[in-house]
Amino acid sequence: MEKPKAYLKPHSPGATLSPARWLSRTRAWWRPVLVILHRELLDQSRDWRIVTPIVGFTLFFPFLMNFVARRMVGFVERFGAEIVAERFFPFLLLVVGFFPLSISLVIALESFAGERERNTIEPLLIAPIQDAQLYLGKLLSVLVLPLLASFLGILSYIGVLMWRLDWKPEPMTLAAVVVLTVTQGVLMVSAAVLMSTQATSVRAANLLATLIIVPIALLLQAESMFLFWRQYHVLWYIVLALLLTTALIVRVGLAYFNREALLNREMDVINLGTLWRLYRRAVVGEARNLREWYARAVWPEVRRLALPSLSVLALLLAAMGIGYATVARELASIDPHLLPQSIRDPDTYLQNLQRWLHASVLGGAGRLPLALFLHNMRALFLAWLLGVMSFGVVGLLVIMLPFGILGGAMAYMQFLNLTTPTEFFLGFVLPHGVAEVPALVLFGASLLRLGARWITPSRQRSLGEVWITSLGIWTRIFLGAVLPLMLLAAFLEAYLAPRVALWFLTR
């Protein structure tokens, strides 16, 4: 009998390999990936529905953008604002690079779902290749043609700009735009391939694509803003964030890649009843009343969050420290006379602050706690939304931001000799922070755990099931702990915190 080939993983634990052997095994591991890549490219290059728009975007868009650029230059020159036009060019460069990439989304969305619809997936699944090899082969193949088209588009657009408008991009700007284009493409493709593995049909995958298109559209707006501001270094931070998110998405894709589900997922129908039951079970657990719910569902989950809570607390304190250090450094470096009178003079500042605090305490009326609560809820909703899209990470940044501002305020109060950092903490943070900080810590920890659950492999359940269950468990913490604490914090902030702050300022 013929022995089957040994399917060795390139990084077997405990194995010590010589570099040459490691290289050979790594090459052997990547071979099927390249075989799939080659086949996919061959297939794509023969599909006029893919080739035509790529060629169109590559050839047509640079000239269209050049037309736009010339018009723009002509228009702003009339007002002596050539600088606006110059800031506009890198943005157009980004657009020229992005459009061919949008095709990759279409190819990626149909990578697995399309094969499944055409029944071509089964022979591939039966072949002796690992899940990761198949997944990566598909992922890379989706990127190659659109990226090539994107680079060609950028190059030809730069050529046209140099030829017609005598404009040359700065090397760092060009590098930022190119790297950003690549990372955006990789992110979109990773997310689309993930959706394609989980969707029952190409149509379903296309519908899910909204989850990619909306964040990318928002991201493009943010990027264009930074390009206009000439804050090119921020683009590199965006690149870093995109790479991290991409890595997480690929990890989720590999974790939930399931040959069985790919073959057997037949139904294209949303069963709201089943989804609701799954979610409800995750929220309520086995509890029959509120007491049981707290004892059996909420409290054990809070305990499970002990370690992530400590990490979140450390991050919040770090944000506060960074805010304090940054503002203290800035204040030390600037001429105080350049500051406006209202914030430069301690007496004026104190009067303003006291007036505001009095207004809060005395004129706040009964609606203040509600207003504070709703404001906090809006912030938490934003954090949740961004957290859901980034496996919890960006949501955490939203929570960290006010702590950074608090740190800054702490430094400023010290600069004006109004309070020491300890006094500021005791007088301005602690009175309502006693409820709000634990709420935020739990919120942040539950968001992180939500993200961690999504990227943890589960062969028994589909990604959709894991998402809904994780959301249910997150809801436990939110309804059972975060919401009551935030309500309490709103009352403390409305009625107690201003009084304590006034006492500290006037004693």
Place this chain on the structure above:
Amino acid sequence: MIRTEGLSKSFEGFWAVRDLTLEVHPGEILALLGPNGAGKTTTVRMLSAVLRPSRGRAWIGGYEVTQSPDEVRSLVGVLTEQHGLYTRMTALEYLTFFARLYDLPPEASARRIRHWLTFFGLWEFRHQRIGNYSKGMRQKLALSRALLHHPQALLLDEPTSAMDPESARRVRQAIASLRSEERAIILCTHNLVEAETLADRIAILDQGRLVALGTPEELKDQALGPPRFRVVLAEPRTDPPPLPPGFQVEEQQPTSLVVRPPRGEADNPRLLRALLHAGWPVTRLEEVPRTLEDAYLALMERLHGKTESLPQAA
């Protein structure tokens, strides 16, 4: 070579395959029969390590399907129910792609591709896009893909469906020659004549359960009872036939009668002696043909009750 023990698969509470235990040895063909939805395709998918069994275990060439899926996949050749061919590729490109996935050396790959394409009469069409192929040509190409890596175990789902008689015969020849090369073959088919011609043993699945397993003859005995024999007479007789004890007359016509001897063929000399001794003019004694189809339908009828007859034409 292929072995299952209590192999079961459930989909959300529905058992597609239940407690399937069987073994296929090298050089043996096992035909897997059963109505649509009996669990044949699910069994093939479990054996090719694509579906994970819910219960029980299966081995291909000693490799357990859940423990060593990659090794199992490299040992089996599978002809899937849906051929799943890439229509924008040519046959040559398609087979080369799979040869590379199976890590065949280039020379061996070229040799085998040429061999199978020639064998199935596709060599001259090797540069044509698969999209232009007929249904039968696609089937032959899919079969070539399944055989390309010289698999020790073959799982063939409806290998001759959609083929013209000549091509089907060619495929059957190929399957028979693979048996002589000591491959273990599972053949899922609705073509009972094909199963009877090719298979050494037959397994019948119904609602996921194995309801019968044996050689075609054993299965016929099991479903239809011992063989029956027709006695043809030279001149009409209407009197009761003088049969030895234990013999049953199942049908009597003036010039023929159908008899079921208690011990089958071995009792024929006794039957003949008794008839000739009583002066019955016997001209011929022949076995009443029993087809696998009869046996299969009888078994299904026994399991599900009488099948409804077709409505009479007006």
